[in-house]
Amino acid sequence: MKHIVLLGAALSTLVTGVQDAGWRVARTADSPSGGYADVGATGPEDAWVVRTGLPLLRWNGKTWRESGGTAVPYLVTAAGPGEAWQFVESPARLDARHLHGGKWHEHPIPVQGTHAVAALATGPSDCWVSGLRLGTRGMEDAAWHWTGKGWTEVRTPLPITDFAASSPADVWALSSLGAQSAGHAAAILRLTKAGWRQAPVPSISLPGRSRAGDAYAELHDIVALGPREAYAVGGISFILGEERIVREALVLRWNGKAWLRLPHRPAETAYTEAVPDGAGGLWLATRRQDRSDVLTHYASGRWTQTAIGKDVTVTGLANVPGTRKMWATAETGEAGAARQLILTYP
Secondary structure: OOOOOOOOHHHHHHHHHHHHOOOEEEEEEEOOOOOEEEEEEEEOOEEEEEEOOEEEEEEOOOOEEEOOOOOOEEEEEEEEOOEEEEEEOOOOOEEEEEEEOOEEEEOOEOOOOOEEEEEEEEEOOEEEEEEEEEEOOEEEEEEEEEOOOOEEEEOOOOOOOEEEEEEOOEEEEEEOOHHHOHHHOOEEEEEEOOEEEEEOOOOOOOOOOEOOEOEEEEEEEEEEEEOOEEEEEEEEEEEEOOEEEEEEEEEEEEOOOOEEEOOOOOEOEEEEEEEEOOOOOEEEEEEEOOEEEEEEEEEOOEEEEEEOOOOOEEEEEEEOOOOOOEEEEEEEOOOOOOEEEEEEEO
16 A cells, blocks of 8 residues: 655644544654554553554553553553553563553563464453464464463464454454465364364355456454354455455354354455444454555444545554443554554544
8 A cells, every 4th residue: 555644734634534533633653663553442541552663652541651661562462451461572482471460470481482473361360372483393383371370382273363252251263364374264263161173164255266366365353242243354355466456355243153254245345453342333444455444333234434534554443441432543654754643532
Protein backbone atom coordinates (compact mmCIF):
# COMPACT_ATOMS: atom_id res chain seq x y z
CA MET A 1 0.00 0.00 0.00
CA LYS A 2 1.26 3.48 -0.85
CA HIS A 3 1.40 6.07 1.91
CA ILE A 4 1.27 9.85 1.85
CA VAL A 5 1.96 12.39 4.56
CA LEU A 6 -1.20 13.91 6.01
CA LEU A 7 -0.48 17.53 6.85
CA GLY A 8 -2.65 20.61 7.24
CA ALA A 9 -5.96 20.16 5.47
CA ALA A 10 -5.30 16.46 4.87
CA LEU A 11 -4.96 15.75 8.59
CA SER A 12 -8.06 17.85 9.25
CA THR A 13 -9.97 15.68 6.80
CA LEU A 14 -8.81 12.58 8.63
CA VAL A 15 -9.85 13.88 12.03
CA THR A 16 -13.23 15.14 10.78
CA GLY A 17 -13.98 11.87 9.02
CA VAL A 18 -13.23 9.88 12.14
CA GLN A 19 -15.33 12.13 14.37
CA ASP A 20 -18.33 11.94 12.03
CA ALA A 21 -18.31 8.15 12.37
CA GLY A 22 -17.88 8.11 16.16
CA TRP A 23 -14.14 7.46 15.94
CA ARG A 24 -11.73 10.30 16.68
CA VAL A 25 -7.97 10.80 16.80
CA ALA A 26 -6.71 10.80 20.40
CA ARG A 27 -2.97 11.14 19.73
CA THR A 28 -0.63 11.64 16.79
CA ALA A 29 3.12 11.32 16.59
CA ASP A 30 5.73 11.82 13.90
CA SER A 31 8.29 9.10 14.40
CA PRO A 32 10.70 7.48 11.96
CA SER A 33 11.03 4.74 14.60
CA GLY A 34 8.76 3.53 17.36
CA GLY A 35 5.80 2.68 15.16
CA TYR A 36 2.56 1.80 16.95
CA ALA A 37 2.39 -1.97 16.56
CA ASP A 38 -0.56 -2.93 18.77
CA VAL A 39 -2.96 -1.72 21.46
CA GLY A 40 -4.63 -3.37 24.44
CA ALA A 41 -6.71 -2.47 27.51
CA THR A 42 -7.90 -3.96 30.81
CA GLY A 43 -10.23 -1.13 31.88
CA PRO A 44 -11.16 2.54 31.47
CA GLU A 45 -8.01 3.64 33.29
CA ASP A 46 -5.55 1.13 31.88
CA ALA A 47 -4.48 0.73 28.26
CA TRP A 48 -1.16 0.39 26.45
CA VAL A 49 0.36 0.76 23.00
CA VAL A 50 3.22 -1.47 21.90
CA ARG A 51 5.86 0.54 20.01
CA THR A 52 8.56 -0.90 17.79
CA GLY A 53 11.91 -0.52 19.54
CA LEU A 54 10.57 1.76 22.30
CA PRO A 55 8.95 1.31 25.74
CA LEU A 56 5.16 1.15 25.95
CA LEU A 57 2.81 4.10 25.93
CA ARG A 58 0.34 3.88 28.85
CA TRP A 59 -3.17 5.32 29.30
CA ASN A 60 -4.13 6.27 32.87
CA GLY A 61 -7.72 7.31 32.24
CA LYS A 62 -6.80 10.91 31.37
CA THR A 63 -3.78 10.95 29.08
CA TRP A 64 -1.24 8.85 27.22
CA ARG A 65 2.25 8.86 28.79
CA GLU A 66 5.62 7.25 28.28
CA SER A 67 5.82 4.17 30.51
CA GLY A 68 9.44 4.87 31.44
CA GLY A 69 12.12 2.29 32.13
CA THR A 70 14.34 0.51 29.64
CA ALA A 71 12.25 -2.56 28.86
CA VAL A 72 10.96 -2.75 25.30
CA PRO A 73 8.11 -5.30 25.18
CA TYR A 74 7.13 -6.53 21.73
CA LEU A 75 4.15 -8.60 22.91
CA VAL A 76 1.70 -7.90 25.76
CA THR A 77 -1.31 -9.86 26.98
CA ALA A 78 -3.52 -9.24 30.01
CA ALA A 79 -6.21 -11.13 31.92
CA GLY A 80 -7.52 -8.04 33.70
CA PRO A 81 -6.43 -5.02 35.74
CA GLY A 82 -3.15 -5.74 37.51
CA GLU A 83 -2.72 -9.09 35.74
CA ALA A 84 -0.55 -8.96 32.60
CA TRP A 85 2.41 -10.47 30.79
CA GLN A 86 5.12 -8.74 28.75
CA PHE A 87 7.60 -10.43 26.44
CA VAL A 88 10.91 -8.65 25.85
CA GLU A 89 13.58 -9.41 23.24
CA SER A 90 16.57 -11.35 24.60
CA PRO A 91 19.04 -13.52 22.65
CA ALA A 92 19.68 -15.78 25.63
CA ARG A 93 16.11 -16.68 26.58
CA LEU A 94 12.42 -15.90 26.17
CA ASP A 95 12.19 -12.97 28.57
CA ALA A 96 8.69 -13.15 30.12
CA ARG A 97 7.57 -10.72 32.82
CA HIS A 98 4.41 -11.16 34.90
CA LEU A 99 2.50 -8.33 36.56
CA HIS A 100 0.83 -9.79 39.64
CA GLY A 101 0.08 -8.37 43.06
CA GLY A 102 1.13 -4.90 41.94
CA LYS A 103 4.69 -5.98 41.08
CA TRP A 104 6.53 -7.26 38.03
CA HIS A 105 8.06 -10.74 38.36
CA GLU A 106 10.53 -12.25 35.90
CA HIS A 107 9.66 -15.76 34.73
CA PRO A 108 11.91 -16.39 31.71
CA ILE A 109 11.76 -19.46 29.52
CA PRO A 110 15.45 -20.50 29.44
CA VAL A 111 15.64 -21.41 25.76
CA GLN A 112 18.20 -19.60 23.63
CA GLY A 113 17.14 -17.90 20.41
CA THR A 114 13.41 -17.91 21.23
CA HIS A 115 10.85 -15.38 20.03
CA ALA A 116 7.18 -15.24 21.10
CA VAL A 117 4.58 -15.01 18.32
CA ALA A 118 1.31 -15.05 20.28
CA ALA A 119 0.25 -15.11 23.91
CA LEU A 120 -2.96 -15.38 25.96
CA ALA A 121 -3.52 -14.88 29.68
CA THR A 122 -6.81 -15.84 31.33
CA GLY A 123 -5.78 -15.59 34.99
CA PRO A 124 -2.86 -15.50 37.45
CA SER A 125 -2.08 -19.18 36.89
CA ASP A 126 -2.92 -19.51 33.21
CA CYS A 127 -0.89 -18.09 30.34
CA TRP A 128 -0.18 -19.61 26.93
CA VAL A 129 2.61 -18.51 24.61
CA SER A 130 3.68 -19.81 21.21
CA GLY A 131 6.73 -18.92 19.20
CA LEU A 132 9.89 -19.95 17.44
CA ARG A 133 13.09 -21.30 18.93
CA LEU A 134 16.48 -22.12 17.49
CA GLY A 135 16.85 -25.88 17.04
CA THR A 136 19.36 -28.21 15.43
CA ARG A 137 17.65 -27.74 12.05
CA GLY A 138 17.02 -24.02 12.33
CA MET A 139 13.96 -22.29 13.72
CA GLU A 140 11.34 -24.61 15.21
CA ASP A 141 7.79 -24.02 16.40
CA ALA A 142 7.13 -24.32 20.12
CA ALA A 143 4.50 -23.57 22.77
CA TRP A 144 4.53 -23.20 26.56
CA HIS A 145 1.95 -23.01 29.35
CA TRP A 146 2.32 -21.07 32.61
CA THR A 147 0.64 -22.96 35.46
CA GLY A 148 1.36 -20.53 38.29
CA LYS A 149 4.47 -22.43 39.35
CA GLY A 150 6.47 -22.48 36.14
CA TRP A 151 6.49 -22.91 32.38
CA THR A 152 5.74 -26.27 30.81
CA GLU A 153 6.47 -26.96 27.15
CA VAL A 154 3.42 -28.42 25.40
CA ARG A 155 2.90 -30.24 22.15
CA THR A 156 0.50 -28.87 19.57
CA PRO A 157 -0.59 -30.61 16.37
CA LEU A 158 0.24 -27.49 14.32
CA PRO A 159 2.16 -24.22 14.86
CA ILE A 160 0.02 -21.71 16.77
CA THR A 161 -0.21 -18.17 15.37
CA ASP A 162 -2.92 -16.71 17.64
CA PHE A 163 -5.02 -17.48 20.73
CA ALA A 164 -8.49 -16.56 22.00
CA ALA A 165 -10.60 -17.43 25.04
CA SER A 166 -13.88 -16.46 26.66
CA SER A 167 -12.77 -18.20 29.88
CA PRO A 168 -10.02 -20.60 31.05
CA ALA A 169 -12.35 -23.44 30.01
CA ASP A 170 -13.00 -22.08 26.50
CA VAL A 171 -9.67 -21.64 24.73
CA TRP A 172 -9.02 -21.62 20.97
CA ALA A 173 -6.00 -21.10 18.73
CA LEU A 174 -5.22 -20.46 15.07
CA SER A 175 -2.63 -22.14 12.90
CA SER A 176 -2.35 -20.05 9.77
CA LEU A 177 0.94 -19.39 8.01
CA GLY A 178 -0.55 -18.16 4.75
CA ALA A 179 1.26 -19.14 1.58
CA GLN A 180 4.06 -20.70 3.69
CA SER A 181 1.81 -23.35 5.24
CA ALA A 182 1.62 -26.87 3.87
CA GLY A 183 -1.13 -27.04 1.29
CA HIS A 184 -1.95 -23.40 2.02
CA ALA A 185 -4.42 -24.62 4.68
CA ALA A 186 -5.48 -22.61 7.72
CA ALA A 187 -6.60 -24.53 10.80
CA ILE A 188 -8.32 -23.97 14.15
CA LEU A 189 -7.23 -25.73 17.34
CA ARG A 190 -9.17 -26.22 20.58
CA LEU A 191 -7.84 -26.89 24.05
CA THR A 192 -9.38 -30.08 25.48
CA LYS A 193 -8.75 -32.10 28.62
CA ALA A 194 -6.45 -34.25 26.50
CA GLY A 195 -4.50 -31.26 25.17
CA TRP A 196 -4.63 -29.29 21.95
CA ARG A 197 -6.69 -30.86 19.18
CA GLN A 198 -7.46 -29.71 15.64
CA ALA A 199 -11.11 -28.69 15.26
CA PRO A 200 -13.11 -29.59 12.14
CA VAL A 201 -13.69 -26.58 9.89
CA PRO A 202 -15.78 -26.29 6.74
CA SER A 203 -14.15 -26.95 3.41
CA ILE A 204 -13.16 -23.59 1.94
CA SER A 205 -13.65 -23.46 -1.81
CA LEU A 206 -10.61 -21.90 -3.45
CA PRO A 207 -10.40 -20.64 -7.04
CA GLY A 208 -8.39 -22.80 -9.41
CA ARG A 209 -4.90 -21.86 -10.51
CA SER A 210 -4.82 -18.71 -12.60
CA ARG A 211 -2.34 -16.15 -13.88
CA ALA A 212 -2.19 -14.91 -10.31
CA GLY A 213 -0.95 -18.31 -9.10
CA ASP A 214 -2.41 -20.59 -6.44
CA ALA A 215 -5.03 -19.26 -4.06
CA TYR A 216 -4.74 -19.82 -0.32
CA ALA A 217 -6.92 -19.16 2.71
CA GLU A 218 -5.46 -17.30 5.67
CA LEU A 219 -7.00 -16.70 9.10
CA HIS A 220 -5.50 -13.62 10.75
CA ASP A 221 -7.39 -13.48 14.04
CA ILE A 222 -9.74 -15.40 16.31
CA VAL A 223 -12.08 -14.00 18.99
CA ALA A 224 -14.26 -15.90 21.48
CA LEU A 225 -17.39 -14.16 22.75
CA GLY A 226 -18.62 -17.18 24.70
CA PRO A 227 -18.84 -21.00 24.64
CA ARG A 228 -21.41 -20.82 21.84
CA GLU A 229 -20.01 -17.94 19.81
CA ALA A 230 -16.56 -17.38 18.33
CA TYR A 231 -15.20 -16.01 15.07
CA ALA A 232 -12.09 -16.63 12.98
CA VAL A 233 -11.43 -14.03 10.29
CA GLY A 234 -9.07 -13.53 7.38
CA GLY A 235 -9.16 -13.69 3.60
CA ILE A 236 -8.48 -15.64 0.44
CA SER A 237 -5.49 -14.41 -1.56
CA PHE A 238 -3.22 -15.06 -4.52
CA ILE A 239 0.53 -14.56 -4.72
CA LEU A 240 1.66 -12.68 -7.81
CA GLY A 241 5.43 -12.38 -7.82
CA GLU A 242 6.26 -10.82 -4.46
CA GLU A 243 2.82 -9.23 -4.06
CA ARG A 244 -0.23 -10.65 -2.34
CA ILE A 245 -3.53 -10.08 -4.13
CA VAL A 246 -6.57 -10.17 -1.84
CA ARG A 247 -9.55 -11.85 -3.48
CA GLU A 248 -12.29 -11.97 -0.81
CA ALA A 249 -12.91 -11.94 2.94
CA LEU A 250 -13.18 -15.11 5.01
CA VAL A 251 -15.29 -15.30 8.20
CA LEU A 252 -15.89 -18.52 10.14
CA ARG A 253 -18.35 -18.66 13.06
CA TRP A 254 -18.55 -21.15 15.93
CA ASN A 255 -22.16 -21.79 17.01
CA GLY A 256 -21.42 -24.06 19.95
CA LYS A 257 -21.43 -27.20 17.82
CA ALA A 258 -19.53 -26.52 14.60
CA TRP A 259 -17.54 -23.95 12.65
CA LEU A 260 -19.43 -22.60 9.63
CA ARG A 261 -18.41 -20.12 6.95
CA LEU A 262 -20.61 -17.04 6.80
CA PRO A 263 -21.91 -15.90 3.40
CA HIS A 264 -20.39 -12.44 4.02
CA ARG A 265 -17.54 -12.35 1.46
CA PRO A 266 -16.75 -8.80 0.26
CA ALA A 267 -14.38 -8.75 -2.71
CA GLU A 268 -10.77 -7.52 -2.48
CA THR A 269 -11.05 -7.51 1.31
CA ALA A 270 -9.37 -9.29 4.22
CA TYR A 271 -10.04 -8.94 7.94
CA THR A 272 -6.78 -8.63 9.87
CA GLU A 273 -8.12 -8.30 13.42
CA ALA A 274 -11.42 -8.83 15.25
CA VAL A 275 -12.37 -7.79 18.79
CA PRO A 276 -15.61 -7.59 20.81
CA ASP A 277 -17.51 -4.30 20.59
CA GLY A 278 -18.76 -4.55 24.18
CA ALA A 279 -22.39 -5.04 23.09
CA GLY A 280 -22.40 -8.52 21.57
CA GLY A 281 -20.93 -7.56 18.19
CA LEU A 282 -17.50 -7.10 16.67
CA TRP A 283 -15.18 -4.43 15.35
CA LEU A 284 -12.81 -5.61 12.62
CA ALA A 285 -9.67 -4.09 11.11
CA THR A 286 -10.24 -4.33 7.38
CA ARG A 287 -7.56 -4.47 4.68
CA ARG A 288 -8.65 -3.58 1.14
CA GLN A 289 -6.71 -4.21 -2.04
CA ASP A 290 -4.98 -1.00 -3.22
CA ARG A 291 -7.14 1.12 -0.89
CA SER A 292 -6.97 2.51 2.61
CA ASP A 293 -7.87 0.32 5.58
CA VAL A 294 -11.27 0.83 7.18
CA LEU A 295 -12.96 -0.38 10.36
CA THR A 296 -15.95 -2.71 10.01
CA HIS A 297 -18.69 -3.11 12.62
CA TYR A 298 -20.67 -6.35 12.80
CA ALA A 299 -23.86 -6.31 14.89
CA SER A 300 -27.21 -8.11 14.60
CA GLY A 301 -26.19 -9.68 11.30
CA ARG A 302 -25.26 -6.34 9.66
CA TRP A 303 -21.81 -5.33 8.42
CA THR A 304 -21.02 -1.60 8.30
CA GLN A 305 -17.74 -0.07 7.14
CA THR A 306 -16.32 3.11 8.69
CA ALA A 307 -13.70 5.10 6.78
CA ILE A 308 -10.94 6.50 9.01
CA GLY A 309 -8.98 8.52 6.49
CA LYS A 310 -6.86 8.24 3.37
CA ASP A 311 -3.86 5.92 3.08
CA VAL A 312 -4.25 4.54 6.60
CA THR A 313 -3.09 1.12 7.79
CA VAL A 314 -4.70 -0.17 10.99
CA THR A 315 -2.09 -1.86 13.21
CA GLY A 316 -4.06 -2.63 16.38
CA LEU A 317 -7.59 -2.81 17.77
CA ALA A 318 -8.90 -3.33 21.32
CA ASN A 319 -12.08 -3.15 23.37
CA VAL A 320 -12.10 -1.73 26.90
CA PRO A 321 -13.62 -4.65 28.86
CA GLY A 322 -17.05 -3.98 30.31
CA THR A 323 -17.68 -0.99 28.05
CA ARG A 324 -18.30 -0.09 24.41
CA LYS A 325 -15.17 2.06 24.33
CA MET A 326 -12.57 1.08 21.74
CA TRP A 327 -8.96 1.89 20.98
CA ALA A 328 -7.16 1.51 17.65
CA THR A 329 -3.66 2.22 16.39
CA ALA A 330 -2.87 3.15 12.82
CA GLU A 331 -0.12 4.47 10.60
CA THR A 332 -0.07 6.86 7.68
CA GLY A 333 2.76 8.62 5.90
CA GLU A 334 5.36 8.24 3.19
CA ALA A 335 8.70 6.49 3.41
CA GLY A 336 10.84 8.00 6.14
CA ALA A 337 8.02 10.13 7.56
CA ALA A 338 5.58 7.72 9.16
CA ARG A 339 2.82 9.30 11.22
CA GLN A 340 1.43 7.25 14.09
CA LEU A 341 -2.19 7.55 15.24
CA ILE A 342 -4.16 6.43 18.29
CA LEU A 343 -7.91 6.40 17.63
CA THR A 344 -10.74 6.09 20.15
CA TYR A 345 -14.47 5.30 20.00
CA PRO A 346 -16.97 6.63 20.82
